[in-house]
Amino acid sequence: MLAAAAAEEDAELSAEELRDAWPLLDLEERSDGLRVLPREDAEEFFIGLSPADQASLLVHFRAGQRRQWMRLLEPDDVADVIQTAGTEHRGMLLGLLDAPTKKEVLALMAYEEDEAGGLMSTRYARLRPQMTADEAISYLRQQARHKVETIYYAYVVDHDQLLLGVVSFRDLFAADPRTIVAEVMETDVIRVSDEMDQETVSRIFADNDLTVVPVVDKDGKMKGIVTVDDIVDVVQEEATEDAQKFGGLEALDLPYLQSTRADMIKKRARWLVLLLVGEMLTTTAMGYFEDQLKVATVLALFVPLIVSSGGNSGSQASTLVIRAMALGEVRGADWWIVLRREVFSGVALGLLLGGVAMIRVLIWGSWGSYGEHFVLVALVIGFSVLGCVLSGTVAGAMLPFLLRKLGADPASASAPFVATLVDVTGILIYFGVANLILRGIML
Amino acid sequence: MLAAAAAEEDAELSAEELRDAWPLLDLEERSDGLRVLPREDAEEFFIGLSPADQASLLVHFRAGQRRQWMRLLEPDDVADVIQTAGTEHRGMLLGLLDAPTKKEVLALMAYEEDEAGGLMSTRYARLRPQMTADEAISYLRQQARHKVETIYYAYVVDHDQLLLGVVSFRDLFAADPRTIVAEVMETDVIRVSDEMDQETVSRIFADNDLTVVPVVDKDGKMKGIVTVDDIVDVVQEEATEDAQKFGGLEALDLPYLQSTRADMIKKRARWLVLLLVGEMLTTTAMGYFEDQLKVATVLALFVPLIVSSGGNSGSQASTLVIRAMALGEVRGADWWIVLRREVFSGVALGLLLGGVAMIRVLIWGSWGSYGEHFVLVALVIGFSVLGCVLSGTVAGAMLPFLLRKLGADPASASAPFVATLVDVTGILIYFGVANLILRGIML
Numbered sequence: 001m002l003a004a005a006a007a008e009e010d011a012e013l014s015a016e017e018l019r020d021a022w023p024l025l026d027l028e029e030r031s032d033g034l035r036v037l038p039r040e041d042a043e044e045f046f047i048g049l050s051p052a053d054q055a056s057l058l059v060h061f062r063a064g065q066r067r068q069w070m071r072l073l074e075p076d077d078v079a080d081v082i083q084t085a086g087t088e089h090r091g092m093l094l095g096l097l098d099a100p101t102k103k104e105v106l107a108l109m110a111y112e113e114d115e116a117g118g119l120m121s122t123r124y125a126r127l128r129p130q131m132t133a134d135e136a137i138s139y140l141r142q143q144a145r146h147k148v149e150t151i152y153y154a155y156v157v158d159h160d161q162l163l164l165g166v167v168s169f170r171d172l173f174a175a176d177p178r179t180i181v182a183e184v185m186e187t188d189v190i191r192v193s194d195e196m197d198q199e200t201v202s203r204i205f206a207d208n209d210l211t212v213v214p215v216v217d218k219d220g221k222m223k224g225i226v227t228v229d230d231i232v233d234v235v236q237e238e239a240t241e242d243a244q245k246f247g248g249l250e251a252l253d254l255p256y257l258q259s260t261r262a263d264m265i266k267k268r269a270r271w272l273v274l275l276l277v278g279e280m281l282t283t284t285a286m287g288y289f290e291d292q293l294k295v296a297t298v299l300a301l302f303v304p305l306i307v308s309s310g311g312n313s314g315s316q317a318s319t320l321v322i323r324a325m326a327l328g329e330v331r332g333a334d335w336w337i338v339l340r341r342e343v344f345s346g347v348a349l350g351l352l353l354g355g356v357a358m359i360r361v362l363i364w365g366s367w368g369s370y371g372e373h374f375v376l377v378a379l380v381i382g383f384s385v386l387g388c389v390l391s392g393t394v395a396g397a398m399l400p401f402l403l404r405k406l407g408a409d410p411a412s413a414s415a416p417f418v419a420t421l422v423d424v425t426g427i428l429i430y431f432g433v434a435n436l437i438l439r440g441i442m443l
Numbered sequence: 444m445l446a447a448a449a450a451e452e453d454a455e456l457s458a459e460e461l462r463d464a465w466p467l468l469d470l471e472e473r474s475d476g477l478r479v480l481p482r483e484d485a486e487e488f489f490i491g492l493s494p495a496d497q498a499s500l501l502v503h504f505r506a507g508q509r510r511q512w513m514r515l516l517e518p519d520d521v522a523d524v525i526q527t528a529g530t531e532h533r534g535m536l537l538g539l540l541d542a543p544t545k546k547e548v549l550a551l552m553a554y555e556e557d558e559a560g561g562l563m564s565t566r567y568a569r570l571r572p573q574m575t576a577d578e579a580i581s582y583l584r585q586q587a588r589h590k591v592e593t594i595y596y597a598y599v600v601d602h603d604q605l606l607l608g609v610v611s612f613r614d615l616f617a618a619d620p621r622t623i624v625a626e627v628m629e630t631d632v633i634r635v636s637d638e639m640d641q642e643t644v645s646r647i648f649a650d651n652d653l654t655v656v657p658v659v660d661k662d663g664k665m666k667g668i669v670t671v672d673d674i675v676d677v678v679q680e681e682a683t684e685d686a687q688k689f690g691g692l693e694a695l696d697l698p699y700l701q702s703t704r705a706d707m708i709k710k711r712a713r714w715l716v717l718l719l720v721g722e723m724l725t726t727t728a729m730g731y732f733e734d735q736l737k738v739a740t741v742l743a744l745f746v747p748l749i750v751s752s753g754g755n756s757g758s759q760a761s762t763l764v765i766r767a768m769a770l771g772e773v774r775g776a777d778w779w780i781v782l783r784r785e786v787f788s789g790v791a792l793g794l795l796l797g798g799v800a801m802i803r804v805l806i807w808g809s810w811g812s813y814g815e816h817f818v819l820v821a822l823v824i825g826f827s828v829l830g831c832v833l834s835g836t837v838a839g840a841m842l843p844f845l846l847r848k849l850g851a852d853p854a855s856a857s858a859p860f861v862a863t864l865v866d867v868t869g870i871l872i873y874f875g876v877a878n879l880i881l882r883g884i885m886l
Binding site: 308 | 584612613645649653670671683686690692711714716723729741777788791795796799800812828832859
């Protein structure tokens with residue numbers, strides 16, 4: 001008896017322990033983990049999982065168990081799960097739903113995942129304009145027992161579901177019980193359209209300090225609400241996507257440890273091959289200067305130094321602009337302001353770095369490296385670094401604007417992309433400057 | 444009369460127009476913009492500004508006006524404003540507050556800006572455990588009229604301010620009016636400590652799908668609440684900081700267009716100079732191979748191609764790891780799993796890129812470039828690219844772990860940092876491979 005009790009205690013797992021181990025567990029172990037948790041904890045844990053995890057578990061569960069897990073999820077979560085699970089499981093998963101929920105889920109699935117309609121919950125609290133505050137409160141009390149996402153903001157709609165206004169529970173509560181809702185409600189409601197991109201939605205939340213926003217269709221009919229906790233996920237998701245693009249790969253759709261090796265390599269290889277092909281232009285460019293390199297091999301030694309100075313400053317400039325665009329601090333029309341700033345920065349940074357590089361060459365040169373003409377070499381290096389830093393800074397700052405203009409994501413102006421672009425330019429600048437300064441002396 | 448009315452209409456500015464123009468306006472214009480807005484809109488607009496903007500406006504306003512603007516802000520916002528304004532305005536700004544608010548603000552200012560205490564609001568709704576649901580509701584109704592951040596979650600504390608539990612308004616509302624709060628409340632409250640880092644706080648929000656969390660001190664005494672809308676700002680802020688560090692510069696504290704040129708250049712120059720000095724090692728490294736370059740100048744042509752392949756793959760790997768760390772998907776202890784994955788990725792990507800590079804050299808070589816030994820040159824290039832991609836991938840993936848171990852921010856494993864590191868290694872790999880394959884033939 002005692003041994004059995006002890007064993008049971010051993011087997012007992014807290015939700016926290018399961019959460020910690022989760023990324024390392026396979027599907028079988030995850031499903032076992034859920035089984036040994038106390039029922040209520042397991043349900044809460046399941047609800048908190050990502051749609052991808054929920055989908056793979058639902059597919060993994062025995063047929064008889066699936067319905068009870070599926071029932072835990074809100075319609076908008078179900079829609080996410082089904083979209084994540086892929087078409088082969090779609091029919092089976094939809095089959096687990098009762099008729100009204102299925103209808104709701106199908107309506108939600110008509111939206112793209114990254115637009116307001118794909119993000120919203122359809123379970124919002126609604127009121128009629130002619131109700132008194134007192135009636136409204138008891139009506140909300142009723143709705144509080146059903147599953148509405150929040151009762152703290154209630155949306156006032158007419159019989160056609162047209163959105164007339166919003167009223168906070170708090171105002172309703174503070175109002176005279178006999179006032180009618182139409183008098184308490186705020187009619188100037190910040191709303192989003194159901195087809196609005198999720199990044200724009202998150203900007204609207206931030207600009208207006210919202211905790212919830214109503215979603216309407218093009219006729220102004222109320223469709224659902226998006227709450228700020230979903231926006232946190234959106235912001236994280238968009239930041240991750242941008243970071244991955246900026247790092248020079250396609251955005252992974254899954255967490256790092258959950259992506260398959262094949263998928264990960266595919267998403268990385270495409271850009272790497274493109275960049276490699278681009279970088280081959282440096283070989284072509286240097287090929288034009290092979291004769292100069294033969295007579296002045298010392299020039300070869302500085303190639304990585306010079307081109308990297310352009311890449312590094314370009315990566316800084318593009319980061320700044322991409323991030324400022326993502327936060328809405330800089331818009332497409334601001335390119336001219338940014339260009340002016342960055343030309344200034346490029347010159348200032350170029351003078352500084354060019355100076356440092358020149359001093360380095362002068363010191364080593366005076367110790368006997370780099371031959372008799374080391375002073376001229378130092379001049380070449382100094383001016384080349386200035387040119388590379390300036391062109392890198394300007395290219396890095398303008399590329400996001402150009403990409404945006406072309407309808408691409410500004411975040412694709414990645415550090416490796418900018419570096420590759422600037423490498424080719426850098427070689428042309430370097431040998432151009434060398435030809436100007438050294439012609440007739442070393443070349 | 445009519446002309447005056449028309450002029451007035453002309454001068455009328457909507458809050459939206461002001462928001463659009465805001466980044467481009469100077470202080471004087473901003474202050475004018477606020478003056479011409481309808482009073483209520485202006486106040487709302489001011490409340491929605493960033494602490495930096497609020498601070499500079501408050502300092503700019505005439506002495507007689509300051510108090511009325513300051514009064515609009517909650518204590519936690521006031522604390523942010525005063526911290527942003529700098530020590531020289533501290534006394535003046537604190538002087539605008541009434542005694543109790545001042546005490547509250549000073550308590551908040553004792554916290555770092557980026558810890559839970561610096562993020563929290565002290566205006567939360569509180570209840571006693573022995574109240575009935577009915578009493579609690581009317582008590583909350585009272586608190587709703589004062590400024591509490593939210594009445595939708597109320598915190599149950601004892602006479603020592605020890606946090607006993609939390610009760611949602613919704614549950615209180617659904618409960619029998621005579622039940623006591625202690626019976627309705629949830630005692631297993633997820634809480635954060637007042638000194639917890641804001642990044643950790645935001646992780647806890649995400650993991651537990653919270654909309655609000657109580658902040659307690661080390662004795663378990665209730666200090667305040669953090670709401671999810673503050674977390675959206677934290678997430679954006681942290682993503683921006685990480686992106687800027689990854690782009691190879693120090694995090695700016697202000698939006699791009701608001702940073703002064705001097706400050707911006709300082710924050711960019713420090714890293715650029717460091718990277719330049721690091722990159723000088725490539726010159727030193729290549730110096731060792733100057734003799735080989737003299738006899739086989741063709742090798743110089745491929746230097747940028749080869750070293751950049753390492754930099755690009757390194758940048759990908761570090762992005763993936765940094766972002767996964769920021770999201771809590773990968774922890775310090777997972778380095779071994781990541782290493783295994785990345786060695787695999789590095790080999791696979793290296794074989795692919797090495798193959799592509801080799802084919803390029805073979806094709807151009809068979810057209811007469813690169814001399815008679817072009818097949819051997821192709822082999823050198825292929826193996827060097829493989830080596831650089833593998834070492835770049837592994838270095839990029841492990842550097843964030845190393846930095847974290849050393850107590851630095853993993854995001855400092857920036858694209859330029861990794862590229863510089865890998866450039867030096869890349870040159871050693873390249874000439875090492877060349878010496879192995881070409882010795883006695885071309886070298």
